[in-house]
Amino acid sequence: MTGTAVLEVRDVSVTFATNERVVQAARNCSFELQAGEVLALVGESGSGKSTLARVIAGIVTPTRGNVYFRSHDLQRTSGSAGRALRQRIQMVFQDPDSSLNPWHTIRSILTEPLIVRSYGDRTTMQRRVEELLGLVQLDASVLGKRANELSGGQKQRVAIARALAMEPEVLIADEPLSSLDVATAASIALLLRDLKERLGIAMLFISHDLATVRRFATRVAVMFAGEIVETGPCSILDAPAHPYTRLLLASTLTATKRTLDLRLVDEIDALAAVPHIEGACHYRSRCIQRIEICSREAKLAPVASLSGHLARCHLCQSSPD
């Protein structure tokens, strides 16, 4: 692991077992997060984005693999040392209605984390609560209100302020814009970028909207069926190597796109079903370019054109191993 990474996720797999079946929510996922960067995790629902976020936040225990925070293995650090490390990783959820108690006042929502970390006496805490509000551009007049009296955007700002109360080095934002109106979403996106720049926080930004990712992230990891299938700086979205990334881009609407280009989607719909082969490329069943070799496992390997650009596809790897 390089010295500058704040967070490293190494070979993390998560398996959930229900009575009926076993779901591999994440398979051998690895990435690093540096201070001051925004890594976007994108992919369709069920691709494993939120599972990875929950592993990093300590809500889900990985079946295999490790998460390192500043070189400390979070799975092996327990007790007060483990808690102290985990406090530096905070999470903002999609829907502030379900992540904030509607009956608690904003003052108590923001004071509680300060009490947990024994921040100081009442006056010190009160001053800190006001600072936190300032960071998220809320007025002190909201302090006496209950969460259910605020607008969606205000609530999301409170959720961000609560996360900041722990002075996190890593902020995980799980679809933080999805439940908001476009104007509010834009202002929250600008706020998150502003906080990242001012506080030097490393951010994991989970989104299904490639257009927004392109605008706000520094690096991107595209997930499919629990695997990272393509990753690199956001400029890879100008020349994506993996067929799934190309499909996601083709499906992204813009304010200037007048026509719906369905060619790719139609071609995928028309594909014949393929038999399941253990270890085969997971995208094979939906890939219009699949060939013989795709029934073997595809590894995440460098794409020639750009440093840091990796893709899990036999077709775009220059030299077969």
Add this chain to the structure above:
Amino acid sequence: MTMSASLVAVENLSIGRSPSQPIVHDLSFAVRAGEVLGIIGESGSGKTLTAYSIAGLLPAGLKTLSGRIQVEGRVLGELHADERRALAGNRIGMIFQDPLSSFNPVRTIGSLLIESGMRHRGLSRGAARHQAIAALAAVRLPDAATTIDAYPHQLSGGQRQRAMIALARFNDPALLIADEPTTALDATVQLQILALLKGSLASSALILISHDLRVAASMCDRILVMHRGRCVEQGDAQQILQTPQHAYTQRLIAAVETLTEGSVPAREAVEA
């Protein structure tokens, strides 16, 4: 546009609990046959209430305070309850945001289609079932002859929305109303559902309610922008997207540009 050419004509419509507190205020617009009208605005702007009032689906306690709604030349307020139901069932198809919560979980997809065909078109059960299978196949649901007996929870989100579209257009309505039809769906599925809606337009007009300007841009002929219960701007979709006149529309478009591409507008521009 002459009134006779419009399929839906809404004139000076106000909706609310009491005349002192209208939620939708003095709204006028028309939808022509085969046209896509996008009603856009943020949550609470009144766009859903407006569309629901056309289908006679206002929630309990809310009513039309003034103004009138004409569908195919018939004034809704002058119809008997059963005439209104027949109009809504035959001539208007509704597509809701979340088909899991708008389908009855203990009824199969097919039973809804069959009931609709029997009640509104007087089909026999056998004929209705036959047509229901064809309708599910037409929205490209795999294996329609089996899917017809599936319960909503057995389908994926995209499949449920396809089934919803099949139900909405089953009686060949003159008007489809789609309320945020793709908000709960992944990008690739969204594209398919929008295409399916576009493909339904040969015989129907569409009112598309969305908070997403990008969806409106890809679908609509005309756009009506709502803010706090009022129409702030309406007209040709391209004209509104390229040269918005009202400050609120300008702010909405600036917000989309902030989130996607183009230059970052000044912060004041995106904060209400």
